[in-house]
Structure formats: structure tokens, C-alpha cells
Amino acid sequence: MKVQIKNLDGSAAAGEIELNDAVFGLEPRADILHRVVTWQLENRRGIARGARERSDVARTGKKFGRQKGGGTARHGDRKAPIFIGGGKAMGPRVREFNISLNKKIRALGLKMALSSKAQNLVVVDSLELADAKTKALAATFAQAGLNGKVLVIDGEQVNEGFARAANNLVGVNVLPAMGANVYDILKHDTLVLTRAAVEKLEARFNG
Known part of the structure; x- marks a missing residue:
């Protein structure tokens, strides 16, 4: 052409x-x-930077309060997302x-x-x-x-x-x-x- x-x-x-x-x-x-x-x-x-979720946070898994009588919820460990330093709830994950x-x-x-x-x-x-x-x-x-x-x-x-x-x-x-x-x-x-x-x-x- x-x-x-x-x-x-x-x-x-x-x-x-x-x-x-x-x-x-x-x-x-x-x-x-x-x-x-x-x-x-x-x-x-x-690629998004992955957040640390509950299973990725290095915090104690020991039950830190009494089951009854403490006046607070019955939490089992400090990794829960509601605590400062806890894992991110439904955070961004690394995708390729x-x-x-x-x-x-x-x-x-x-x-x-x-x-x-x-x-x-x-x-x-x-x-x-x-x-x-x-x-x-x-x-x-x-x-x-x-x-x-x-x-x-x-x-x-x-x-x-x-x-x-x-x-x-x-x-x-x-x-x-x-x-x-x-x-x-x-x-x-x-x-x-x-x-x-x-x-x-x-x-x-x-x-």
C-alpha cells in the first residue's frame, strides 16, 4: 500500500x-x-498494600477478663478489630x-x-x-x-x-x-x- x-x-x-x-x-x-x-x-x-487482619496481628490470645462480673464484654483476645492495635476488619488484600x-x-x-x-x-x-x-x-x-x-x-x-x-x-x-x-x-x-x-x-x- x-x-x-x-x-x-x-x-x-x-x-x-x-x-x-x-x-x-x-x-x-x-x-x-x-x-x-x-x-x-x-x-x-x-496493587493495594495488604492490611494486617486478625490472624496477622501478634497479640495475646489469652482471655484477659472474667467471664462474669467484670462489667464488660466477654472478650477472648486482644486481636479483635475493636481494640487499638487489633487486626483490621475486612481490610484490603494483596491482589495480583x-x-x-x-x-x-x-x-x-x-x-x-x-x-x-x-x-x-x-x-x-x-x-x-x-x-x-x-x-x-x-x-x-x-x-x-x-x-x-x-x-x-x-x-x-x-x-x-x-x-x-x-x-x-x-x-x-x-x-x-x-x-x-x-x-x-x-x-x-x-x-x-x-x-x-x-x-x-x-x-x-x-x-
């Missing part, structure tokens, strides 16, 4: 780029994408969310996510800006018709000036090619790739 390379302002640049159909031309499958997104979100979940997913499924999911954005895919030569300012970049995006949520993926590293200018633009996110993932690609309306990003992504799967 051939795509015309553009400038950031939407004007056509010199040349075209051939996109690998094995990466950008697959038919997306909802079940594969769902599995990969679920895997990503599960692995992002934080590190689910596993086959590498082939993860790779296939990323290919399908890239393929799903083929109709809204923009390939630019580079992210070099003459004026690395947020206002100037917003005007450039408006001129190019890039509205809504836009994900920009660069090569080995994101262009520093572009990243700084895009930092305050609502709905615009920037990632290096190594950080490309299914969840971020699917939740944006438009995908913008640099020539270096295309090369990195295709090499990632061919390697």
Missing part, C-alpha cells in the same frame, strides 16, 4: 512510502484487539493483576491496531518545526485538518521541540516508535507516523 508523504501542515511532500501490507494491511479482529487491550489495562492496575498474553497475540494485536487506522493514517517526513511553539503547532494542525484526538508516533526518539510544543495541546499525544501500543492507537481518531516511525515499526515485526 502506497501512501503520499505529507508535511505537518497537510501539504504534499516529495515522494511516497510503501507500507508493508503484513503490518498495515490486515483485517482487524475485535476479539484479538479486545484481548490485547484487556491485557494492557490489567497490567496497569496498581499480572496476566500473561502470548507474544504472537500481542504482535498481531498491534498490527491490527495499525491496520485499523489505515484510512485515517497520515505519514509525515519529520516533526521538525520552524517555530516550536504550542500556538504555532495548533495553527499547523488546524491547517492540516487534524482535529479530535491525534496520536503522533516518531522514530527512535520524539523530536524534542515538537514534544514541547504539543505538550499543552488537548487531545494530542506523542510517543516514540518503541512505545506504540494497541490501547493508545485505538483511542485516538487519527494516527500520524513519521517516516522513521514506519521504518521502526516494520523492522520491529520483521526482526
Whole structure:
């Protein structure tokens, strides 16, 4: 699949780029994408610090009062949750969310996510800006018709000036090619790739 390379302002640049159909031309499958997104979100979940419950507290288990005549309840030990220093009643427990997913499924999911954005895919030569300012970049995006949520993926590293200018633009996110993932690609309306990003992504799967 051939795509015309553009400038950031939407004007056509010199040349075209051939996109690998094995990466950008697959038919997306909802079940594969769902599995990969679920895997990503599960692995992002934080783990609560477990509280010490009644069985975890090191306090005496000896009956500390008389059964009758003391004027108080008939407690058996100091581990009860109602006492200071006692165990926590129904406290948070440690839960592990590190689910596993086959590498082939993860790779296939990323290919399908890239393929799903083929109709809204923009390939630019580079992210070099003459004026690395947020206002100037917003005007450039408006001129190019890039509205809504836009994900920009660069090569080995994101262009520093572009990243700084895009930092305050609502709905615009920037990632290096190594950080490309299914969840971020699917939740944006438009995908913008640099020539270096295309090369990195295709090499990632061919390697």
C-alpha cells in the first residue's frame, strides 16, 4: 500500500512510502484487539498494600477478663478489630493483576491496531518545526485538518521541540516508535507516523 508523504501542515511532500501490507494491511479482529487491550489495562492496575487482619496481628490470645462480673464484654483476645492495635476488619488484600498474553497475540494485536487506522493514517517526513511553539503547532494542525484526538508516533526518539510544543495541546499525544501500543492507537481518531516511525515499526515485526 502506497501512501503520499505529507508535511505537518497537510501539504504534499516529495515522494511516497510503501507500507508493508503484513503490518498495515490486515483485517482487524475485535476479539484479538479486545484481548490485547484487556491485557494492557490489567497490567496497569496498581496493587493495594495488604492490611494486617486478625490472624496477622501478634497479640495475646489469652482471655484477659472474667467471664462474669467484670462489667464488660466477654472478650477472648486482644486481636479483635475493636481494640487499638487489633487486626483490621475486612481490610484490603494483596491482589495480583499480572496476566500473561502470548507474544504472537500481542504482535498481531498491534498490527491490527495499525491496520485499523489505515484510512485515517497520515505519514509525515519529520516533526521538525520552524517555530516550536504550542500556538504555532495548533495553527499547523488546524491547517492540516487534524482535529479530535491525534496520536503522533516518531522514530527512535520524539523530536524534542515538537514534544514541547504539543505538550499543552488537548487531545494530542506523542510517543516514540518503541512505545506504540494497541490501547493508545485505538483511542485516538487519527494516527500520524513519521517516516522513521514506519521504518521502526516494520523492522520491529520483521526482526
